[in-house]
Every structure is written in structure tokens, then in C-alpha cells.
Amino acid sequence: MTSKSDREYEQLRLSGLHAFYGESHILHGIDMVVHRGELVTLLGRNGAGRSTTLKAIMNMVGRRTGSIMINGEETMSCAPHHIARLGVGYCPEHRGIFSSLSVQENLTLPPVVRSGGMSLEEIYNMFPNLYERRFSQGTKLSGGEQQMLAMARILRTGANMLLLDEITEGLAPVIVEKLGEVLIALKNKGLTIVLVEQNFHFAAPLADRHYVVEHGQIVEEISANELSSKQSVLDRYLGV
Amino acid sequence: MSEQYVLETRNLVKEFKGFVAVDDVNLKVQKGHIHALIGPNGAGKTTVFNLLTKFLIPTRGQILFKDQDITTMKSAAIARQGIVRSFQISAVFPHMTALENIRVALQTFEGTSFSFWKSGNSLHKLNQRCMELLDAVGLAEFANTTTVELAYGRKRALELATTLAMEPEILLLDEPTQGMGSEDVDRVVELVRKAAAGRTVLMVEHNLSVVSKLCDRITVLAQGAVLTEGDYASVSADPRVREVYMGSDGSGERGTTADSEQSEAAQ
Amino acid sequence: MSMIFGVPVAVLSGQLLIGIINGAFYALLSLGLAVIFGLLKIINFAHGAMYMLGAMTTVLMFDYLGVNYWVALLLAPLLVGAFGVVIEYFLLRRIAGQDHIYSLLLTFGVALIITGVLVNWFGVSGLRYTMPDMFKGGVNLGFMFMPYYRAWVIVAALVVCFGTWFVIEKTKLGAYLRAGTEDSQLMQGFGINVPLLISLTYGFGVALAAFAGVLAAPIYSVTPVMGSATLITVFAVVVIGGMGSIGGAIITGILMGVIEGLTKTFYPPASSAVIFLVMVLVLMFRPSGLFGKEA
Amino acid sequence: AISNDTVKIGYLADMSGTYRDLAGPNGLKALEMAIADFGGQVNGAKIEVVSADDRNSPDTSSSTVRRWVENEDVDLVAGMVASSVSIAVSKILEENDRLGIISGSAASSITNEHCTPNHIHYVYDTYPLANGTASAVVKEGGKTWYMLTADYAFGHALEGDVTRVVEANGGEVIGTVRHPFPTQDFSSFILQAQASGADVIGLANAGADTTNAITTASEFGVTQSGQTLAALLLFLTDVHALGAETAQGIQLTTGWYWDMNDETREWSDRFMEETGVRPTMVHAGIYSSTMQYLNAVKATGSDDAQTVRKQMMDTPINDMFAKNGKIRVDGRMVHDMYLAEVKTPAESTNEWDLYKILRTIPAEESYRPLSESKCKLVNN
Amino acid sequence: MNQPVNSADIHKSIVQEQANQDRKKMMLNGVLLLILLAAPFVIYPVFLMKILCFALFAVAFNLLFGFTGLLSFGHAAFLATGGYTTGYLLSNYSGLTTEMGIIAGTLAATVLGTGFALLSIRRQGIYFAMVTLALAQLVFFFFVQSEFTGGEDGMHGIPRGELLGFINLEDNLNMYYFVLAVFIACYLLVQRIVSSPYGQVLKAIKQNEPRAVSLGYNVDRYKVLAFVISAALAGLAGSMKSVVFQLASLNDAHWHMSGEVILMTLVGGMGTLLGPVVGATFVVNIEYNLSQGPLRDWVDPILGGIFVITVLAFRSGIVGEIQKFVKKNLG
Numbered sequence A: 001m002t003s004k005s006d007r008e009y010e011q012l013r014l015s016g017l018h019a020f021y022g023e024s025h026i027l028h029g030i031d032m033v034v035h036r037g038e039l040v041t042l043l044g045r046n047g048a049g050r051s052t053t054l055k056a057i058m059n060m061v062g063r064r065t066g067s068i069m070i071n072g073e074e075t076m077s078c079a080p081h082h083i084a085r086l087g088v089g090y091c092p093e094h095r096g097i098f099s100s101l102s103v104q105e106n107l108t109l110p111p112v113v114r115s116g117g118m119s120l121e122e123i124y125n126m127f128p129n130l131y132e133r134r135f136s137q138g139t140k141l142s143g144g145e146q147q148m149l150a151m152a153r154i155l156r157t158g159a160n161m162l163l164l165d166e167i168t169e170g171l172a173p174v175i176v177e178k179l180g181e182v183l184i185a186l187k188n189k190g191l192t193i194v195l196v197e198q199n200f201h202f203a204a205p206l207a208d209r210h211y212v213v214e215h216g217q218i219v220e221e222i223s224a225n226e227l228s229s230k231q232s233v234l235d236r237y238l239g240v
Numbered sequence B: 001m002s003e004q005y006v007l008e009t010r011n012l013v014k015e016f017k018g019f020v021a022v023d024d025v026n027l028k029v030q031k032g033h034i035h036a037l038i039g040p041n042g043a044g045k046t047t048v049f050n051l052l053t054k055f056l057i058p059t060r061g062q063i064l065f066k067d068q069d070i071t072t073m074k075s076a077a078i079a080r081q082g083i084v085r086s087f088q089i090s091a092v093f094p095h096m097t098a099l100e101n102i103r104v105a106l107q108t109f110e111g112t113s114f115s116f117w118k119s120g121n122s123l124h125k126l127n128q129r130c131m132e133l134l135d136a137v138g139l140a141e142f143a144n145t146t147t148v149e150l151a152y153g154r155k156r157a158l159e160l161a162t163t164l165a166m167e168p169e170i171l172l173l174d175e176p177t178q179g180m181g182s183e184d185v186d187r188v189v190e191l192v193r194k195a196a197a198g199r200t201v202l203m204v205e206h207n208l209s210v211v212s213k214l215c216d217r218i219t220v221l222a223q224g225a226v227l228t229e230g231d232y233a234s235v236s237a238d239p240r241v242r243e244v245y246m247g248s249d250g251s252g253e254r255g256t257t258a259d260s261e262q263s264e265a266a267q
Numbered sequence C: 001m002s003m004i005f006g007v008p009v010a011v012l013s014g015q016l017l018i019g020i021i022n023g024a025f026y027a028l029l030s031l032g033l034a035v036i037f038g039l040l041k042i043i044n045f046a047h048g049a050m051y052m053l054g055a056m057t058t059v060l061m062f063d064y065l066g067v068n069y070w071v072a073l074l075l076a077p078l079l080v081g082a083f084g085v086v087i088e089y090f091l092l093r094r095i096a097g098q099d100h101i102y103s104l105l106l107t108f109g110v111a112l113i114i115t116g117v118l119v120n121w122f123g124v125s126g127l128r129y130t131m132p133d134m135f136k137g138g139v140n141l142g143f144m145f146m147p148y149y150r151a152w153v154i155v156a157a158l159v160v161c162f163g164t165w166f167v168i169e170k171t172k173l174g175a176y177l178r179a180g181t182e183d184s185q186l187m188q189g190f191g192i193n194v195p196l197l198i199s200l201t202y203g204f205g206v207a208l209a210a211f212a213g214v215l216a217a218p219i220y221s222v223t224p225v226m227g228s229a230t231l232i233t234v235f236a237v238v239v240i241g242g243m244g245s246i247g248g249a250i251i252t253g254i255l256m257g258v259i260e261g262l263t264k265t266f267y268p269p270a271s272s273a274v275i276f277l278v279m280v281l282v283l284m285f286r287p288s289g290l291f292g293k294e295a
Numbered sequence D: 001a002i003s004n005d006t007v008k009i010g011y012l013a014d015m016s017g018t019y020r021d022l023a024g025p026n027g028l029k030a031l032e033m034a035i036a037d038f039g040g041q042v043n044g045a046k047i048e049v050v051s052a053d054d055r056n057s058p059d060t061s062s063s064t065v066r067r068w069v070e071n072e073d074v075d076l077v078a079g080m081v082a083s084s085v086s087i088a089v090s091k092i093l094e095e096n097d098r099l100g101i102i103s104g105s106a107a108s109s110i111t112n113e114h115c116t117p118n119h120i121h122y123v124y125d126t127y128p129l130a131n132g133t134a135s136a137v138v139k140e141g142g143k144t145w146y147m148l149t150a151d152y153a154f155g156h157a158l159e160g161d162v163t164r165v166v167e168a169n170g171g172e173v174i175g176t177v178r179h180p181f182p183t184q185d186f187s188s189f190i191l192q193a194q195a196s197g198a199d200v201i202g203l204a205n206a207g208a209d210t211t212n213a214i215t216t217a218s219e220f221g222v223t224q225s226g227q228t229l230a231a232l233l234l235f236l237t238d239v240h241a242l243g244a245e246t247a248q249g250i251q252l253t254t255g256w257y258w259d260m261n262d263e264t265r266e267w268s269d270r271f272m273e274e275t276g277v278r279p280t281m282v283h284a285g286i287y288s289s290t291m292q293y294l295n296a297v298k299a300t301g302s303d304d305a306q307t308v309r310k311q312m313m314d315t316p317i318n319d320m321f322a323k324n325g326k327i328r329v330d331g332r333m334v335h336d337m338y339l340a341e342v343k344t345p346a347e348s349t350n351e352w353d354l355y356k357i358l359r360t361i362p363a364e365e366s367y368r369p370l371s372e373s374k375c376k377l378v379n380n
Numbered sequence E: 001m002n003q004p005v006n007s008a009d010i011h012k013s014i015v016q017e018q019a020n021q022d023r024k025k026m027m028l029n030g031v032l033l034l035i036l037l038a039a040p041f042v043i044y045p046v047f048l049m050k051i052l053c054f055a056l057f058a059v060a061f062n063l064l065f066g067f068t069g070l071l072s073f074g075h076a077a078f079l080a081t082g083g084y085t086t087g088y089l090l091s092n093y094s095g096l097t098t099e100m101g102i103i104a105g106t107l108a109a110t111v112l113g114t115g116f117a118l119l120s121i122r123r124q125g126i127y128f129a130m131v132t133l134a135l136a137q138l139v140f141f142f143f144v145q146s147e148f149t150g151g152e153d154g155m156h157g158i159p160r161g162e163l164l165g166f167i168n169l170e171d172n173l174n175m176y177y178f179v180l181a182v183f184i185a186c187y188l189l190v191q192r193i194v195s196s197p198y199g200q201v202l203k204a205i206k207q208n209e210p211r212a213v214s215l216g217y218n219v220d221r222y223k224v225l226a227f228v229i230s231a232a233l234a235g236l237a238g239s240m241k242s243v244v245f246q247l248a249s250l251n252d253a254h255w256h257m258s259g260e261v262i263l264m265t266l267v268g269g270m271g272t273l274l275g276p277v278v279g280a281t282f283v284v285n286i287e288y289n290l291s292q293g294p295l296r297d298w299v300d301p302i303l304g305g306i307f308v309i310t311v312l313a314f315r316s317g318i319v320g321e322i323q324k325f326v327k328k329n330l331g
Ligand SMILES: Nc1ncnc2c1ncn2[C@@H]1O[C@H](COP(=O)(O)OP(=O)(O)OP(=O)(O)O)[C@@H](O)[C@H]1O
Pocket: A021, A024, A026, A044, A045, A046, A047, A048, A049, A050, A051, A052, A053, A093, B148, B149, B150, B151, B152, B153, B179
């Protein structure tokens, strides 16, 4: 388990983050903090701006204002490849599997940014499907296999903060279950994880805290132990 | 005797350079059923769909629609026969409004699709039906919104409405609730139920709560072959299915209210 | 003398060899195009102009600075490559992610500018470049007279082609390149400086064209318009091979050289049409070219 | 009388494309030199020049020339290279009864089936080029010919002319290969020509095709193996680009050469001062024809097309460009042509010292006789 | 959150909106028509006719490129085929009236276009562009080597003749109004096509082809039809041009002409109705005026610069940018 001092260490702090796609203003001042070793989820309806928040952290949206601190370092002016070098691993919503590469090439593609990542062997053990199909073209995998690949890919890099966007989408329940175990293992290794998730059933038992996003703003912060008391609030926001 | 089966495959096989993705599948979809195809990732579900709609050519085997061999028919012809699919990855016409998206589908029946001399106003008579369909998926207020501007989940809803506009005899749905919030999931379940009235639905779905609520019959695929078949109760009780697909708790369900309560209780 | 279809065997062998030489030349040019398209999805209509720049630079460096052939062989591609990097940085980068055809139009415009300016500076009759002494003459192979220089062309072109193929298909750098062009944003998200990689790749692609230009300087008329006629033919070669297929470009290049050579022997008037004819036929049966990956 | 008290000359030529060096911007310089030498005015009327790029496009040129003659009252159109442009322009001039002097085009059809009473073809055409070179080469012992022909009307015409002349002189064309236009690599064709064993390889093409063919021929040792190259259309600029080393020994016919006598040298020096290069026969022809035109305007006191043309036809041309040149009724200016051979590097003293004049081909032997003409102005 | 939405209202607003747009279009068309009717009294008619011919060519091209999403790099072939056919017939068969020659030229281009379409339509994206380019090159080589085209000399002295046997087209004004009438008819036709039910399908195919297939559209047939119409109109433009200038030349068949029509369309605004017209006017003017001005020797580099600037800064073209501006500031 993580120590007390680590718990207070701010791995990520967003303050007053605005983001735009061309003319459309998507994020309207996001404020949130993630401590080292925490697993935090972003919940919200479709189109609330959760994926955009992750992309904004990676400097992958059109225009941004506000502040993003990673490890206490301001990164608003950093190019995306710099951000990755700070130890951030990003798994995008639409998988981003490269069709010109084989499965194995896809897997070994992201450069290792820190030591301590998983080895190829460990990854293949976790996802036997990928091992079987390792020489096929990346995009010839089934939808679910591609999702596994996208997730597995960043586990190799040794990143110590993971931004994961809808990683259970399209996965069979067995695999989802296994992914849950993986996330817990990662958390135990001290990694910081920001999880965007539709599947609340999956996220609830894993997370330390939940942020609820609506119309590009954080409207609620709920910690794991408040979950039952704030269930009704949550239901309202998520439109259940 | 096969009268009651609208769609049937016989010994269907698809190989990709030696890799057998679909292995001797005999699928029988009964008229009026909502039939689910489930199975672990990479089991070959999407491939079966692709074979049924001719986006892929079978290596071997036959496909029959209402006892007629359609193995060699082309994609568009199959759609016109009444077999219409919706895509796993959202498929819309991005620079048309939501309403126009649906109108394009409705136009197929007008027989004026080659009439380049006709005024565009001749399409207005379809607007009413478009609005009904949009309303059904809760997109009425977005009728005049350009589709690119819709959030992902809404695009999927729109796509479904477009598919329904085709009045298909058989509707093929590939993960219709993927990427949707629970609110939308429930709406889609209702929608599919409504849409299924009077027609047949074949769907791939990983959300077992949806499957359990909707489906009359379930085929489980694993490694390209049929593992078992039956109704939800019998399939979900099958230990092999639990092992390869459902996992230990056997629910595999996603964030419905009931589930989140359950999971809390688990905590 | 034995004959095949009314053509003496000796002549035919000569034509085959010439075909292979020209093919190696096509391979080199189409390789650059294929690298640029395959990796950057840029349809480089400035390729002919870059080829021309390679040849022009060689001649001008010799005339004004006394730079000899061997140095030019290295320096001209470097200079033109650097110019390519500049073009990528200031122009092409701004349309990244747009439809391919914009890159086609942009580079077409760039080619018009480069060619037009040079025509005004140097005219169109051509600049004089003398063959380096060590390549003068040739050897009689019995069925034909083989100039030494042509032999050198074939060796140089093949070595460069194979080296390029190896780097792109078999190394990690190549994998970065291939992936970076599909989703550069994501690649950057993995910590790779994609913009730099892209600039260098474009620079490298046009440097290949310039290298072909240096090889061409002693044997073809060096004029600012020498690239425009070649461009379309080389494009056809790349398309036949399958846009973006590196190995395809090389093999098809040689193949087309031979086919063109045979046409020049048996039915010369069709020799410039034949490549286009082959292209239409190939695409009818293989929509993505001989070695292209299905879309 | 002189319309508007101005003699207005429109100079139309390829300024930016493949034929730029033939006439181009330097041709305009030659035209301006002529006007300056003439004194800048005729009988008190001023001389104006307008110029345009023909873009090698007959329709762009048509628009330009129509505007010139219909709106800007241009009296003479000069320059003109691409035959399609020359023919299109001459039709417009005929319609509007203005005068044109074509200096750059090679097509002999311009004063044959396409002749009009409104234009003059001044410097050269393919007929004497083929005629001069072929007959001279055959006479010197080149009996068997192999033709390398550009596969379009121009090349076909040239090939036809050569064949006729070669056969008339007792030679024989033993093979022909028609290459597409344009072609960069001639090695295949040169190889075929070598294999044919002919004495002479005739190049019935032009521009870059010709220079590429010559370069390749030299690379493949054509001359070493005892064959002669005869280029049927080769300009000084082409030879300059090739250099004496590559082009040595080639025989060709030209209408003029800068280094023929003091008169030509004097003018060429002035031209070189202006432009930095030695003039081709086209540049000299533009100068000469403009002089001839202005003299005719001066003599008749009119800029009416027919009056001036008649005067030009009646006055023999005697200047640095031509001796006893004559404009015929079909518009063809006939003058002596010269058979030249490209010097060896040893003979050549500087980069422009390129030709040895072997002999003069008299005007009457050079051009297509009127008796063979299809021109509507000739009563046959 | 979900307010009840009245679908009847939405329907009404859509119809209203459509009617509004139609009215605006009518007004714009009216203004343009007036300008074009008066133009020959101010501007030299032959030059205006040149613009109209190229505008028609660009409009034809844009139907395929801007509205169907197919980039043909071989449209010069149709322009040239139309021109040569009409030119050849009118020059050699004096019994033909001018419009018969023009119709024949258009038909020839249509037939050729059908051939091109059948050979190329299954290819996607850049392969499509390259196949059309290759086919057009073959056509070009054919024209270069054929005797009837006059090779690089071109075909000259094509008689303008008489329209319907009694309107003398040698007269520039008569000729102009004839060209104008043809142009307007074609322009309106394209306008109609784009908004027709067929146009909707084209739009859908352009935006998402696999989806259109899955909705039951045999997309190849729709694309072939668009290609054939486009080729026919391009051929018509070529036929008209050969009659106007009384000549036809290889320039029309060269691949640079295919590039030029792309430039026109792009500069004006692809996928807009008026764009190609504006683009053609612009490019023809630039080329014509520059080739006579002090920048005479620099036309090609300047055209290249226009390409570059358009692609970098005005990708939606003149008309497209104006539309955007209007939408942003007034709409
Ligand atoms: N590339 C883009 N250009 C313009 N608008 C965009 C773009 N991507 C997303 N948007 C808009 O931004 C808003 C927020 O999108 P985002 O993807 O962040 O939502 P989300 O909360 O992740 O929801 P989802 O469940 O749909 O993924 C949506 O309204 C969407 O339409």
C-alpha cells in the first residue's frame, strides 16, 4: 500500500482548464487533483467532456487555457511527446491500433519512458489472445482484442500515471474482470490512474474517488466511502 | 420445415490466411426472435456479421435467407432484401443533419434515388417519418443538428434510428449499446424491443443485462465455433460459458441501478 | 543470328539489360515517392522538381564551386533534402491531417514555383555536365556496348533502394515512421517527437529523388523542366506497385523498366503509353496495386 | 497613313515554357534593338511594343492577339514559336487584316496549307533543314540511314522530307524507329540504331529529345563505332547545352550563325552585351525582320498590312542576317542556308565557338519550291 | 432536460428554411444573370466566352469532385474529346449545323466518360485519381499521334457556322448569347442535381460510403451516373470552346489542364455551386492578364503560388470563405 507522504504528493492538478475544438468550447474550467497512487474516475453522461479532459492533459485538443501541473511541473506549453516523457501513459477512447504494424509491433511500439513496466511475457500471459495473434496486422484483430492491445501497450512503458479512456468497452465480462484485477495490481505498485468509465459496476470497487463531469465542469466529487450516501446524487447526474 | 427460420447458415467457414475465424457455424435464426450472438473477444461474432452482409466472402458454406441461397449476393442487394446491419463502430453521414441521415435511408423506398432532375423538395414528405424515428431514439431535438456535433452516444442512437428506417426484415445489431451511458442503454433496450415487433433481430452484445432483458435465444461462439445455444437461463448456467465468457460472478452486467446497488452490497 | 519475333536475340538481350538499368532508375525515383506517400500520406507532386533540383544542384555546384561528382552525390541530396525539410516545416505541416489531395495540390503548386523560377534563371535549353572521367567509355558485352556509367547507375540505385527498404520495414525506426503516419497525435502521446520524424522523412524522400537527379546529370539533358515529364510516369510506377509499398515500388520500378524496354523494341510508339496501360490493367484486377495492402 | 500615328508591334512568344530559349525574352531584346537602331520612330510616328507570353496555348494566344488587334490597334505581331500558336494567330490576323512575322516556328505547313496573305515565315522551316542536311550528308558518303523520329506530325513530316532527299541522292533509309514525345531515355533506341549498322543516324526530333538522344549516342560510343549523327533541327542553344565534347562532329543545317563574318559578329557582340548569351538564328531573324518591316513602313508611309507586306516582298533583304533574301508570295522568306558541323573541343576556343560552316546551300535549293506548294495564294 | 419537441414544427421549419434558401438562390441567380447579359457590352465577348467555357468545365468537374467526392485527374480527356470531335465534324461535314456538331462532341465525351467510369469507379481515393489520370494519358497519346487532330499543330479554322441553320454565329454577340444560354442551362441542371433526391444520395456516398452500401444503395451505379454527367458536361464545354475559338489543340488534352480545372474548383470553392464559376473566372483572368503584364515571364510560379496559398489559407475557396464569413457574422 502507498505511504502517507505519497498520498499527499500531487501527481496531477488541473486548475481552471478550458478546452476548445475549433469554435466549440468544450471544457469550462475543470479543477481537480489526483494524488500519487490514487485511482480516480471521471463519470458523466455521453458528451460531458471526460475524454476531452484526458486529451487536454495530453495536449491533444485544439486550444486550451488554465493550468495543468504534472508532478508539480506546469505542462501547458509542453508538446505531447514531452508529456509522455514525464511518465504519462494514455490509452485513447478509440483504441488507436496501427494497421501498418503487426500486433507485436504495436505492443512494443511506445518507447519505455521509465523502468518498471511489464515485460512482454507478462503481458502475453495476461492476454493470451494477443499472443496467439501476435503476427497479424493490428487492425485485423476483433474489436475487443484491439481494446486489450491498446491497454496492454501502455503497460510496457513504465509510465507511472495512466490515463485510461473507456478501457472495458466491448470486452467480454471475463476480460473485464481480469482488467479489474490488473488495475488493482497496478495501484498496488503505486501507479496513479485516471479512469474514464461508463461501466460504473466495474469502476466503483476500484476507485478511491469519483469526479462527476457535466457540461465541461466538475460538478461533484465523491470519495469511495461516501458512495452509498451520495448514491442519489450520482444517479441524478448520470441520468439513471 | 425451415419456414420458421428466416436466416440460416450451413457449415459456414471463414479463414484468414490459415487462421480459422469462423469454424463450421450452423446458425438458425427463428422468425420474430431476438437472437443474441455472444462470446469472448475474437470469437468471430463480427466476422459472422460480415459474412452475413457480404462485407466478407465465406471461404465455405452457405447462407440462406427465407430458404433462398444468398451466399453469392452483393452487399447492397442483401440490404434491399431486408437484411440490414448496424455497425460496431459508429456509422453516420457526418455532414448531414440528423434528420437528413434518416431521410437518406427512407429514400431507398421512394424509387427516385436516380432522379437527378427532381427537386429536393420532393423529399419533404419523408420528414414526418424521420421525426418519428428520431423521437423514438430521443433525438428529436437534434433533428437539425449536423451529425459531427453530436456526442458519440447520440451518434450511435442516430445510427440505430437510420437502420430502423430501413424497415428491415432482419436487423443485425453489432454491440448497439457500446459506449453508451446507462440512461441511453435503457432507451436502446426499449427501442430494440419496439423495433423487434414484427421482425427478427440478430445482435452481438457484451452487456449481459441487455441480453437477458431482450433475447429469446442466444448462441455462444468461442474460437469461431458454436459452443452452445439456448435461452438466457440455460446458457448462463452452462459452466463452459461461465468459464470462457462470463467470468466468476456470472453477471457481467453493466451499470444499471440494480447492479450498482449489488456492487455496493458487495463492498 | 537467331531471332525472337523478328528481333535478333543479341538486340533483345541488350534491350533487356537497358530495361533493367532504366528500371533501377525508376525504382529509385518511385521509392522516394512511396516513402513519402506510405509514411506521410503526402502525394508528392514536387517529386519531379526535386529530382530536377538534384541534377541542377550537381551542375551548378560544379560550375560555380568546382564540386566534383562524388561530393555532389552526397551533397546534392543533403541540400535538396534540407530544402525538403524546409518545405515540410513551413508548408506541408500546415495541412497535416487534411485529405490527401490537398498535399497533391500543394506540392503541385510548389513544383510550379520551383520550376518556373529556375526557368527564368537558367532557361530551358539545359546545362552542360560532363561525365566524370573514370566513367568514360564502356565495355563490349558481345551483344551490346555497356557504358561504365550505366553499370554504376544500376549498382548505386539498387544499393540505396535496398538500404531504404531495410530501414523502413525491418527496424524500430521504420515502425515509428509507419505508426506515426497513421495517428501522429497518438504516437506523440507515446513520447515520440513525431513532427521531427515527419520532417526528416520528407527530407529523406526528396533526397532520394535528388540522388536520382545526380545520377541523371551526366546522361540526360539537365533542364528545369526535366522533372515534369518523368513525374507522371514515376507516379504510375508507384501506383502499379501499390501506393506506399516500399518493396513494391522497387520491384515494380525494375519491372516497368523492362516492360517499357521491350515495348521500345517491339512497338516503340506505345512505349510511353504502356506503363499507363499496365496501370489500368493492374488496378482492374488488384485495386490496391501489385503489392499494396487492401484498404 | 499610319494609324493613330503609332506603329504598334506585339511580341508574342513562349516566355516561360519549353520553347523559352528559342525566342523568349531575348527575342524581345532583339526586337527592341531593331527599333532602337531604326531610330525609335518612323516618319514621325512613334513605335510601341507590347509583349505577352503565349503559354504555348493557342487559345490563350488567340485571346491576346484578338485584344491586340481589335482593342489596342496592334499593327504587327512578331515572335511566335509553337506551330499551333502561329497557325491560330495567323487566322486571326487574316480575319482582321493585320500582319504577322513568324520567326520561331519550324512547321513548313505555315506557308503551305496554312498560308494566309497576312503572315510571313521568316527564319527557317523543316524543309531546308531536312533538305540541306540530308543531301549534304549523303553526298559525303552517308548512304544508309536509320531514322529516330519523334512520333507526331512534326517528326513524321521531317522524316518524310529526309527520306525523299536521301533517296533522291542515291541513299537509302534502312530503318526507322518512332519514339514517343517526349522521351528522356534514348538508350533503347540508340541501341537499335547501332544494331542496324546504318552509316547515319538521323534525328527527326527537336529540343530536349534531340539533346537527350545526342548525349546517349555519345555515351554509347556511336561515333567511335563509325556512325554519323545528323540532327535535323538543332539550335545553337542546344549545342551550347551539350557542349563540344558531346556534340562534336554532328552535322546540321542552320539559317544563320553568329560567327560567320564581321557583320554578324558585330551584331552578336551587341546582343551578347544585352543578354549575356550569343544569339540563335531566331534572334537574328527577329531583328532582321523587324528592320525589314520598319523600312517598309517608312517607304510606304503606311502601316496597312497589305501595303507593307507588298513592299516587304518587293524589297530584297540584305543585312547581317541574309543576303538577297526574298519574301515569296506564300509568305516564305527564302534565303541561303548553311551546312555546319559541330567543332571538336580542340577546335573550339570558347563556349560559344561551336560551328564550322561547311558550305552554303543556296536559297533556291533550300526551300520547298512554289511548284509543290499547296498554298491558296500560289496559282498552280 | 427533454422538453417535448413538436415534430410538426420542426418539419415546418425545415420546409421554411428550404424555401428561404431557394429564394436566396433565385435572387443570386437573377443578379448573376443580369450581369452576364450585360457583360459583352463592357468586356470583350470572346474573352467572356472563354470564361464561360472554363466555368462550365469547372462546374462539371465539381459535380464529381465537390459533390461526389471523386477526384478525377483526367477530365482534360473529356474537354479535348468534345473539342476535337466537334471540330472535326464541323470542319469536314459542311452539312452539319453547329448545334449538331456540339451535340456530337458532347456525346463522344459521354461515351468516353462511360468507359472511364466503368474502368475506374471501383477504385478508391487516390487510386481513382490515378486511374483516371492514366486513362487520360492514353487518350492524350492517342490525340498526339492521330493525324486528324493535327498533332501539335492543332486543329484550326473550325467554322462557327449557323445555329439551327439561321443564327449566324460568326457574330460574336450571337455566339456569346448562345454560349451563355448553354452555360445557364447546365448550371441550373447541376444546381438541380445537387439538391435532387439523387443529389442526397451522392452526398451520403461522399460522406460515408460503406454506410450508404449498407443502406442498400448500389453506390457504384450512382457514382457512374455522376461521372457520366460530369464527363458529358465537360465534353460540352470542350465542344463550345472549339466553336468559340475555332480551334482545338493538345493543350486541352494535357494533364496540366486536368490540374488547372482542379485549381479553378479549389480556388473558387469546391462543393459550392458558384465556386467553380468564380474560380474559373479568377484563374482565366489571372493567366490572361499576367501573361501580358510586367510579370509575363512569371505566370507559372504565380499560379503555383496561388495553389499553395489556397491550400494553406483558403481551403474552402473564395465562395466557401465568403459563405463561412456570412454564416458567422450574419447568420
Ligand atoms: N474533435 C471534436 N471536434 C468538435 N467537437 C468535439 C470533438 N470531439 C468531441 N467533441 C465534442 O465535445 C464534447 C465532449 O466530448 P467528449 O468526447 O469529451 O465526451 P465524453 O464525456 O467522453 O463522452 P462520450 O461518452 O461520448 O465519450 C461533445 O459534445 C462532443 O461532441
